[in-house]
Structures are given as structure tokens and as C-alpha cells.
Amino acid sequence: MVSMISFHYMQRGWISVAILTLGLFLGGCGRNTAKVDISEFREPLIRKAKAKADQGDRAGALECLNQALDQHSRLAQAHLDAGLLYDDFKKDYIRAIYHYQRYLELRPNTEKKDMIHDLIHKDRMLFAASVSDQLPSYAEKLKTLQDENTRLKNELREVRNNLAKRAATKPAGAGRSRFPGQSSAAADVSSAPTGQVYRVQEHETLSRIAAKVYQNPGKWKLIYDANRGTLTSPDKVRVGQVLIIPR
Numbered sequence: 001m002v003s004m005i006s007f008h009y010m011q012r013g014w015i016s017v018a019i020l021t022l023g024l025f026l027g028g029c030g031r032n033t034a035k036v037d038i039s040e041f042r043e044p045l046i047r048k049a050k051a052k053a054d055q056g057d058r059a060g061a062l063e064c065l066n067q068a069l070d071q072h073s074r075l076a077q078a079h080l081d082a083g084l085l086y087d088d089f090k091k092d093y094i095r096a097i098y099h100y101q102r103y104l105e106l107r108p109n110t111e112k113k114d115m116i117h118d119l120i121h122k123d124r125m126l127f128a129a130s131v132s133d134q135l136p137s138y139a140e141k142l143k144t145l146q147d148e149n150t151r152l153k154n155e156l157r158e159v160r161n162n163l164a165k166r167a168a169t170k171p172a173g174a175g176r177s178r179f180p181g182q183s184s185a186a187a188d189v190s191s192a193p194t195g196q197v198y199r200v201q202e203h204e205t206l207s208r209i210a211a212k213v214y215q216n217p218g219k220w221k222l223i224y225d226a227n228r229g230t231l232t233s234p235d236k237v238r239v240g241q242v243l244i245i246p247r
Helices: 033-039 044-054 058-071 076-088 093-106 113-130 135-168 183-191 206-214 217-226
Strands: 196-199 242-245
Touching: 033 135, 044 058, 044 076, 058 076, 076 093, 076 113, 076 135, 093 113, 113 135, 135 242, 206 217, 206 242, 217 242
Parallel strands: none
Antiparallel strands: 196 242
């Protein structure tokens, strides 16, 4: 029966860079999550995990993430990336749920909270179905859950890939991350851009989005500048694309 739940996830590759926490959460609960996330893209083990994922070695990427978490268990973004890999690569829903929950514990104010709660709920359903004798009667519902899981994970990856590209534009060596008590890490976080997540709707342009969020269509360039990592030009906005809206 278990073999019947071998669903095929929409593979877009593990495009996100796993991120280290630095312990900054302990002293800055009010800081924007995106600021903390951006500062974590420069950690050696996380860079190594990204390199392996880019080569298609997802097992190697997961191994690097687990090594990082063995050393520092409060690395929030490493928990999130490990959860995504356990989810759609290993199909190990229990471990995926654990890492999603650890991310939420470490990032209680994340703007991605609702999406991650949805992933946890769906993984619980998928795990229950995987051990159920009544699996055939749930096939259609499970396929719907699977598709929704794929959409949520791809949205998370797109947002964090955008953050990674923005972090990479900073000068090499600037803001090298450290652990609590080292001032350069805090300076790096405070200088990173802030924003909220926005999903593009049908018929929307950057000007229309700017009019909606800023009440000023002329501020479209603020949005474009914040998303140059994923937008090749101002008129290349696509429906469903996830953008960061600067505050």
C-alpha cells in the first residue's frame, strides 16, 4: 500500500541557499526576518550545501545542512531548507515537520508563517495516508495536497533565492557573519533591505502593484530595484511570481 503514495513533485531544483541563524534572534525579536535571513547566506557550510544542490546532489546538500545543525542547532534557515529536502526529496514527512516547526520557533515573526503552517498540515495528512489501509479512497485528495505542497515550497524557494541574489550584490568580505556578541554581524543585519512578500495577480504590473501597496504608481522602481535578482526587466512580471516589497 505504501508504494501507492509515490507522488511526483514538480522539480524546480533546490534554488535556495540555506542560511545560518547567528543567534541574532535572541537579541532582536523585533527585527525584520528578511534582514536576518540575508545575513546568513555567507556561512561556509551553507555555501557548500548550495553548491552541491546546484550540481543536483541533493543528498550531499542535505548532509551539509545536517552538519551545520549538528554544530549549531539554532540555525533557522538551515532548518527550513532541511525540511524542504526531507519533504520533497526524502519523502520523510515526520522529519520535515520537525524542521518546519523548529524554523517557526526560531522565526516566530516570519512573513512566511502561514505557508509553513500549511506545509506542516499537509505533511501530517500525507504521513497519515502513507500508513493507512484506506489509501486508495484518498488518492484524489492526496494528489491535491501534493500539488499544493509543491506550490508552497516553490514560493518559499523563490523568495529566498531572491534574498540570496540581493545578499550576493554586497562587496566580498563585507558583513561576514558571526555569532552573538560580535558587532559586525549586527551591522550586516541592520544594513540589509527590509520588505514584505507579495504574489503577483493577473493583469498586474509593477506600477499597479506600487499603486496598491504605496498608493503611488510612480514608486514602481522601488519594487524593481528590490527584485533585480528575479526580474530581468520592469515589464517581465509574471502571474504568481513572488516579489519583495520594500517598506
